[in-house]
Amino acid sequence: MKSHARLAAAFLKQEERAHWHDQALWYVREKRDRMAASVPDWEALRETAQAIKRHALANLPRYLEEFEQNAAARGAIVHYALDAAEHNRIVLEILKRRDARLVAKSKSMLSEECGLNEFLERNGVEVVETDLAERIIQLAGERPSHIVLPSIHIRKEEVGAIFHEHLGTERGESDPTRLTRAARTHLREKFLAAEAGISGVNFAVAETGAVVICTNEGNADLGNSLPDLYIAVMGVEKVIPKSRDLGVFLRLLSRSATGQPISAYTSHLLGPRPGQEMHIVIVDNGRSEILQRERFYKAAFCIRCGACLNTCPVYRRSGGHSYNYVIPGPIGTILAMHRDLKKYKDMPYASTLCGSCTAVCPVKIDIHRQIVLWRNEVVEAGHLGRAKSAALKTATLGMKRTRLFRMGGWTVRKLLRSLPSFVFNNRLTIWGRSRDLPKMPAQSFRAEYRAHSKSKTNLSESGLNREGRS
């Protein structure tokens, strides 16, 4: 597996494309800023959202049971899955029992996390992603590069080529409206033919047993109402206590995600439609472990809005695929580390720690602080790498003793001042590859300051500086 640094460097080789990617996401970030500013008590709303999450997740068993009872009372069949494998197995069993071979699926990051599509395909079930961007990705044989805008890395001309190949649109067609129409016709056939619908869940309301789904395309609504079998899959952390809590989260979610006041469709599913069978699969897959970790539990508060990706200067300039984990960017980093510290060890280092992620997060997860804490976990587990560890150890030794520090600084300054600049400003040094080193001064601050203080004392002793201050 290539490191983030290498994958990012490869991404940046196509400079014009990298700028386009950065700008497309910055546009979303700016929309988000404008929308956030339209809510005067925005910061208080974030605070409230965090308080609700904290309360709900601290009382998770109670709210899950309440949700389960209320959903069951409305006719849904509720299942619990400990991990991804169990989740996949349960979904497959439900489909098999009804002999469903074609599934119309709506976007779900949980199913990405569990690898549901691949699993179902391996077991003879055709899964059609019905969110437009997800369908593009699926046809292209890729994985999402963003949790809300999964095909943000693909340009409209490329979508045209993919659709030409798979949907038979005209060669060279890149008009978004015409391409969308073609996708709509194609998806309509799938919706009508599908034997089951699967979707993710944005919020599960304990008080009512409602499953709340937010989309812009209405695809989830077709998927959960047309087929006679519908399966909603959700992580345990999606449960919120009351309907009124939606008044907090729905105001935050779309504004943070795409800079819209609210998603085009916000559907509240209270049980199956007449004649339909509805299942809800509630998955843990490591979430309760996250909640038990003192320094990291807030990562489980995430409502998957993607705002931290859009604002991240590194994400925008390295692309979602450079992170290796299914969820990229800042939030992906602090979730991936719970999965496999060693495998994803370079993810926490793919950050400047600028803190913008924390500042946009609608549930106020301390993302950048967790990132630096994860760096410490990587170091403690011995995964930093020998060269980096040695360099930092040496620096520490030098800095612990003031004399060594002074001598070290003197040597470096002397050396850099006497060498011609091409020696260090070249491709072989990491700093010097694209940046010049600072020009080295003749002496340190402490030396200059000593001389300065001395001359001041001399001045005042000779009476020339009687006023003391100028």
Next chain:
Amino acid sequence: MSLGRVGLFIPCYIDQVYPRVGMATVRLLEKLGVSFEFPEDQTCCGQPQFNSGCFKDAAKLAGKMLRIFKDYDWVVCPSGSCTGMVREYYELLLERDKESDDFKHLVSHTFELCEFLIDILKVETIDGSFPHKVGLHQSCHGLRGLGLGVPSEQVLPGRIGKVRRLLESLRGIEIVTTGRSDECCGFGGTFSVFEGTVSSFIGRDRIKDYEQAGAEVIVSYDVSCLMHLDGLIRRDKKPLKVLHIAEVVDGAVS
């Protein structure tokens, strides 16, 4: 008011590579009538180690800082990032000292230079002139960690950043409006080396933004960001200059 003992905390790279920034800080404090000491035993706050995840190494340096500065009433530092290190993150490093009075005092009395001027010395305006077009670079740790500015992603109506207020009081200064008001420059401490390509790419975007806005000089309270930006500016042979805010204000005041 009597300030008591003021300790000057000069970050390691300012001491060794940017003495002009340290000296500008010294002259500025002298002009403001602040008497202070520079404890010679200081070296580094431990941020490079901390930032890389080597907390144990960083803790050794944090401990040294605490020993050196605990007896000062105030600690002043011409860096938002190093100040933030002490204020925000020392609690993660000095777990055993966390509850001690010395620790609490150090953390609550360490100030970045601009905030020290505004919050402690109650300097409202600077009597001086700097007739240049300035790109104000709001380095992230000072901006978000210390609240030296108003982060563009937050909704805090009516607030004006402290550093901006100081700069705007200078005669003839024009702070240019950039496309992105406070995006990171991509330095990120050891990130600039671990992920050199991304770091430089972000930096060049930042520079282009300042250039297009017509800035002649990029000013920041963190010379580490400026070292990165200046390295790119000089490599690309651009006419932009970089200055630490202490240099600007010291130079503007006669």
